[in-house]
Amino acid sequence: MSTTADAIRSADAHSAHTYHPLPVVVASAEGAWMTDVEGRRYLDMLAGYSALNFGHGNRRLIDAARSQLERVTLTSRAFHHDRFADFCTELADLCGKEMVLPMNTGAEAVETAVKTARKWGYEVKGVPDGHAKIVVAADNFHGRTTTIISFSTDHDARDHFGPYTPGFEIVPYGDLTALSHAVTENTVAVLLEPIQGEAGVLVPPAGYLSGVRELTRERNVLFMADEIQSGLGRTGKTFACEHEGVVPDVYILGKALGGGVVPVSAVVADRDVLGVFRPGQHGSTFGGNPLACAVALEVVAMLRSGEFQQRATELGDHLHHELGLLVGGGSVTAVRGRGLWAGVDIAPGHGTGREVSERLMDRRVLVKDTHGSTIRLAPPLVISKEDLDWGLDQLRAVLAS
Structure with missing residues (x-):
């Protein structure tokens, strides 16, 4: 040793x-x-x-993983497997939504949400192709991929990794007025953490999330909540948005969804949002694999108990x-x-x-x-x-x- x-x-x-x-x-x-x-x-x-x-x-999660390990761990999405439908159904129901797009890491889920919002903007809202804008908050942390750091204000994460991906507008966190001014006819989504974790566990002012929900609904803009750190029980609710009675258009989930056993993430939304995808337009070899689904199904079951x-x-x-x-x-x-x-x-x-x-x-x-x-x-x-x-x-x- x-x-x-x-x-x-x-x-x-x-x-x-x-x-x-x-x-x-x-x-x-x-x-x-x-x-x-x-x-x-x-x-x-x-x-x-x-x-x-x-x-x-956690014994329930380890047992679920061990049982699945002995059966099948990966098929890729080229084939169906017997845990996938249950996983998507149960997670969608937990979120009060209709569809699930499974990935692996939190950053992958955020990237997927960005693609979802843009495609929805072009095909449903009618934004001219290539002009979609997503409004985000300063001091955010959504991951460290090239697109995500393009709208980061953290110099360690961002500096010397350009050129950066365009299409994002950064406003102060918790400022509804600034958010309202940033939303235009080409805005397809507002992407926020209900509580900013990396920034120091910043809780927004009371009424902020409900105000974001009202604003995005009025302007025909998707409200995408990054609940990767704040969701799945951490704040005393299944989702941190619940503290203001808010249901976003899109949940972005990760971390605890895999129970610390395997990486599992997902974008969860209704059919009018996730239904924009067609075969070949997005995917992941490991996303929604049998082992991940087995563990995440047990996570959902544990959360249902309250x-x-x-x-x-x-x-x-x-x-x-x-x-x-x-x-x-x-x-x-x-x-x-x-x-x-x-x-x-x-x-x-x-x-x-x-x-x-x-x-x-x-x-x-x-x-x-x-x-x-x-x-x-x-x-x-x-x-x-x-x-x-x-x-x-x-x-x-x-x-x-």
């Missing part, structure tokens, strides 16, 4: 440096806990950016109450979020978000920093209250030091 130092040295030598991970090397995990190569246990307070909403090694949404609500209320007590004490300047999801702004003088994350790692708690002074907390929804409190105790100790 290699040591932590050996494993990190090898990774640094032989992999492209696209991430700056904390210096921990995980060897196994269960529930809300991970164990490194030297046997040290850590409380996971990130959950794979919400990909692990149901915890590490258990995980309820846990996220109750434990989230506790999390935000405890974090709120830190604000104004000199160590934390602000806390944002909803459900079991929080962005914590560290006060100057108490270290950067990276430094606080490293000190928490030393106390066996794993979180991730963003935007310099912010740490994100997003534990698996299966975390116990006792473990959550222990993790918060470690945060208090780090800030007190």
Whole structure:
């Protein structure tokens, strides 16, 4: 067995440096806990950016995957397989929609949504070919493909990767007036995160999402909600849009849809939107594969119980109450979020978000920093209250030091 130092040295030598991970090397995990190569246990307070909403090694998901592994794992979409129709039917029903277009990663799903909106704009709305515009929000994070970074305001993700894909209008997040001014007769969609995760778990002003829904309906524009991080139980609802009673035209899903077992993503909408596609116009060799469908079907079944949404609500209320007590004490300047999801702004003088994350790692708690002074907390929804409190105790100790 290699040591932590050996494993990190090898990774640094032989992999492209696209991430700056904390210096921990995980060897196994269960529930809300991970164990490194030297046997040290850590409380996971990130959950794979919400990909692990149901915890590490969730027995229902592992059993579903194992059962499917022994039958068939891939056919490609050249043939039907016996899990595909059930997956599409159940996910569409969970979303209150009619059709599903399955992909693999979240970025693929966003790319698919962009193509969907443009095709809908040309063939249904009547926008002149090549003139479609999609309005997006500043500080967004929808992935890192070439098209997606073209409408990113994150310099690390965007700079020196041009030329960039045209067709996007960027407006301030949470600003309905700016959004209204940006929508023209050639606008085919508004693409938003109901809560901006990478930006620091930013919750928009009350009424913003419902205002977006009203505006897009009035202007004959698709409202596309990127619920890749915020959806599937994380905020206490199946979808974060539900907190304002909003149903978008298009759901973009990923991360937790695969339960942390396999990559699964999807675009979900009604027939008048996804029905614009014809054979050969879009696809994926692995999208909607039998293994992915088997796991995602179990995810949908677990969400139907409401258990995980309820846990996220109750434990989230506790999390935000405890974090709120830190604000104004000199160590934390602000806390944002909803459900079991929080962005914590560290006060100057108490270290950067990276430094606080490293000190928490030393106390066996794993979180991730963003935007310099912010740490994100997003534990698996299966975390116990006792473990959550222990993790918060470690945060208090780090800030007190």
